[in-house]
Amino acid sequence: MRRTSLSLGLAALVAVIWTLLPIYWILKTAFIAPVDAVAFPAPLWPSNPHFAAVHNIFGFGYTDADGREFLPAGQSKQVINGLKNSVIVAFFVTIITLLIIVPLSYAFARFEFRGKTALLMAILFSVAVPPVSTLIPFYILFVKLGLTGTALGLIIINLTITVPFVTWMLIGYFRNLPAVEPLARVDGFSRLSTLIFIVIPMARSGIAVAAIVSFLFAWNEFVFATQLVNGTPAATLPTAVSGFLFLQPQPGLLSASLWISIIPAALVAFFLQRHIAEMNLVEPVK
Amino acid sequence: MSGIEITNLRKSFGNVKAIEEMTLTIPNGVFCVILGPSGCGKSTMLNCVAGLEDVTSGTIKIGGRDVTNLPPHARDIAMVFQSSLLYPHLTALQNVRMSLKNSDTGAVEAKRRIDHAVGILEIASVLDKKPGAMSGGQRQRVAMAKAIVRNPTAFLMDEPLAALDAALRQSLRPELAALQRQLGTTTIFVTHDQVEAMTLGDLIVVMNDGRVEQIGTPDEIYNNPATKFVAAFIGSPPMNFFEGQVEDLNNGPALRTQYGPIAIPRHLFDRMGGRAHSLGVRPQHIDINRTKTDGSIPGTVFAIENLGKESVIILHDTAGHDYRVLVGPDHGYSVGESTYMCPDLSQAHLF
Ligand SMILES: Nc1ncnc2c1ncn2[C@@H]1O[C@H](COP(=O)(O)OP(=O)(O)OP(=O)(O)O)[C@@H](O)[C@H]1O
Numbered sequence: 082m083r084r085t086s087l088s089l090g091l092a093a094l095v096a097v098i099w100t101l102l103p104i105y106w107i108l109k110t111a112f113i114a115p116v117d118a119v120a121f122p123a124p125l126w127p128s129n130p131h132f133a134a135v136h137n138i139f140g141f142g143y144t145d146a147d148g149r150e151f152l153p154a155g156q157s158k159q160v161i162n163g164l165k166n167s168v169i170v171a172f173f174v175t176i177i178t179l180l181i182i183v184p185l186s187y188a189f190a191r192f193e194f195r196g197k198t199a200l201l202m203a204i205l206f207s208v209a210v211p212p213v214s215t216l217i218p219f220y221i222l223f224v225k226l227g228l229t230g231t232a233l234g235l236i237i238i239n240l241t242i243t244v245p246f247v248t249w250m251l252i253g254y255f256r257n258l259p260a261v262e263p264l265a266r267v268d269g270f271s272r273l274s275t276l277i278f279i280v281i282p283m284a285r286s287g288i289a290v291a292a293i294v295s296f297l298f299a300w301n302e303f304v305f306a307t308q309l310v311n312g313t314p315a316a317t318l319p320t321a322v323s324g325f326l327f328l329q330p331q332p333g334l335l336s337a338s339l340w341i342s343i344i345p346a347a348l349v350a351f352f353l354q355r356h357i358a359e360m361n362l363v364e365p366v367k
Numbered sequence: 368m369s370g371i372e373i374t375n376l377r378k379s380f381g382n383v384k385a386i387e388e389m390t391l392t393i394p395n396g397v398f399c400v401i402l403g404p405s406g407c408g409k410s411t412m413l414n415c416v417a418g419l420e421d422v423t424s425g426t427i428k429i430g431g432r433d434v435t436n437l438p439p440h441a442r443d444i445a446m447v448f449q450s451s452l453l454y455p456h457l458t459a460l461q462n463v464r465m466s467l468k469n470s471d472t473g474a475v476e477a478k479r480r481i482d483h484a485v486g487i488l489e490i491a492s493v494l495d496k497k498p499g500a501m502s503g504g505q506r507q508r509v510a511m512a513k514a515i516v517r518n519p520t521a522f523l524m525d526e527p528l529a530a531l532d533a534a535l536r537q538s539l540r541p542e543l544a545a546l547q548r549q550l551g552t553t554t555i556f557v558t559h560d561q562v563e564a565m566t567l568g569d570l571i572v573v574m575n576d577g578r579v580e581q582i583g584t585p586d587e588i589y590n591n592p593a594t595k596f597v598a599a600f601i602g603s604p605p606m607n608f609f610e611g612q613v614e615d616l617n618n619g620p621a622l623r624t625q626y627g628p629i630a631i632p633r634h635l636f637d638r639m640g641g642r643a644h645s646l647g648v649r650p651q652h653i654d655i656n657r658t659k660t661d662g663s664i665p666g667t668v669f670a671i672e673n674l675g676k677e678s679v680i681i682l683h684d685t686a687g688h689d690y691r692v693l694v695g696p697d698h699g700y701s702v703g704e705s706t707y708m709c710p711d712l713s714q715a716h717l718f
């Protein structure tokens with residue numbers, strides 16, 4: 082017993098360091114003065130914290146203790162715009178995904194209908210296809226439709242990934258829920274009101290996890306965004322952040338904008354983690 | 368007024384005839400148990416009465432009203448599902464309230480009924496718990512409370528005790544019977560457990576393969592089984608059957624077995640005539656001896672099950688058929704011994 086808890090503790094420690102160290106490094110770098118950023122060996126913590134980067138990425142100037150002025154310039158102006166676009170894209174992708182997948186996966190889990198197996202296979206197939214392979218056809222299509230450089234185009238292409246993936250995930254979840262439909266019928270609920278008033282509240286953990294997955298996917302999505310919206314007013318946060326990689330090294334600004342992209346995702350995951358735990362139980366919500 | 372009247376009910380799923388033909392009248396206030404092996408159509412029958420399944424043909428009346436084409440909610444019934452199914456995400460109280468949510472019961476009346484149900488089922492302490500946090504017995508009580516607040520004309524229950532352990536089932540059985548008597552509501556209770564059927568039912572309907580085998584009181588079903596299926600299904604340990612050909616020989620009717628004739632009482636023979644080919648005798652109506660007597664059947668002791676107060680001796684004949692005989696605790700037999708069975712023919716049944 083003692084030995085297992087010891088090795089478990091060690092494993093947990095390694096896992097925590099493994100995940101948190103890079104994040105700490107980014108946090109630290111965001112508050113380091115430009116001169117310290119290139120020092121070797123790199124300092125382990127910002128001994129005299131410097132707030133220029135976090136001001137600049139939000140479009141504000143900053144004057145440090147020595148009276149030097151740092152103005153937002155170039156790529157750093159893109160961050161706040163990217164943040165706004167990312168919020169819009171991730172929000173609509175999440176909402177539309179949920180509106181589609183909840184009835185869809187419920188129907189797959191509970192009803193028999195013609196062509197069900199074929200449809201399930203099609204969904205599985207679209208989960209299995211690497212997204213990059215559809216990129217060029219989509220790009221050509223979007224050019225013709227005038228959807229490149231728009232948030233709408235990005236939302237549509239994100240949905241082609243989130244919908245099949247999350248549907249596949251939720252079908253199994255719905256199947257595991259107790260079959261309360263006859264109970265609801267005796268209680269006087271119609272099919273539709275059973276879905277709305279009984280099944281959705283009963284399945285809220287699974288649906289919340291589906292929402293997290295869709296949100297995080299759209300929030301972090303980079304490949305499609307690079308091709309479709311990079312350099313346009315519809316650029317999302319990941320593409321804006323990546324812009325720093327191609328300029329003269331500005332580790333402070335890069336780290337500060339990485340922070341912005343991590344925080345909302347972490348918040349979403351944090352507030353919904355109870356549901357993640359609940360969904361992972363063998364017998365959900367029972 | 369009649370409680371529930373089922374007339375010429377038939378139900379098929381595609382080519383599968385789940386219910387071939389069923390006519391059943393359950394008088395008002397009667398506790399009727401539908402008993403049968405797995406897959407015989409019990410649940411299908413109950414779902415037809417509840418309106419959860421459409422009938423293929425036939426009519427169903429509840430409280431004198433034809434409900435054949437009404438949805439479940441309009442049938443004035445309450446249902447308790449297998450394993451006392453509840454909404455898992457709602458508390459006990461919310462579960463009970465759901466029964467009245469879509470009815471036109473006023474708030475005051477709803478509260479009065481819920482308080483009443485909570486009182487008789489003694490579930491006040493679990494009202495804030497969700498089903499996952501309740502014991503099996505508590506879930507069963509909440510499911511009952513959910514049913515009785517509707518004040519229905521009929522209760523329909525599909526194996527509500529099946530998932531509980533034996534001890535709990537035994538303690539809930541008499542409570543359920545008492546509750547039904549107290550409320551006087553016509554009840555259909557589906558089970559595959561004969562002990563449940565015998566102890567709960569005023570009326571038992573034995574089903575097999577989509578057909579009704581017999582309808583009767585527990586006494587009638589046990590003492591006068593209408594078919595060999597009923598005779599074999601009811602009673603534990605089960606009835607023994609001696610196979611052969613029934614003939615009217617010159618010294619009276621007899622069953623011709625490979626061990627010689629077994630004389631049959633005239634009144635039994637007159638009912639069945641020469642069509643019968645098995646003689647059923649319950650385990651308590653067979654004597655065994657070490658010596659051969661007239662009309663006795665040889666059997667070798669294969670196993671002995673000691674039940675404490677009595678023992679079941681399992682005998683094999685030369686063809687390997689099982690026979691079970693109930694004997695007192697000091698029977699003195701041991702496995703492998705050769706014995707002779709003497710059935711008490713006054714208690715026998717011909718099929
Ligand atoms: N929805 C359905 N579709 C097709 N066949 C069905 C359906 N429901 C039941 N059946 C068939 O009807 C027959 C009776 O089923 P039913 O569920 O009524 O049996 P049961 O007596 O309740 O059995 P159990 O004791 O196992 O619950 C079975 O052969 C079953 O396979």
Ligand SMILES: [Mg+2]
Nearest residue numbers: 409410411525
């Ligand atoms: Mg059943």
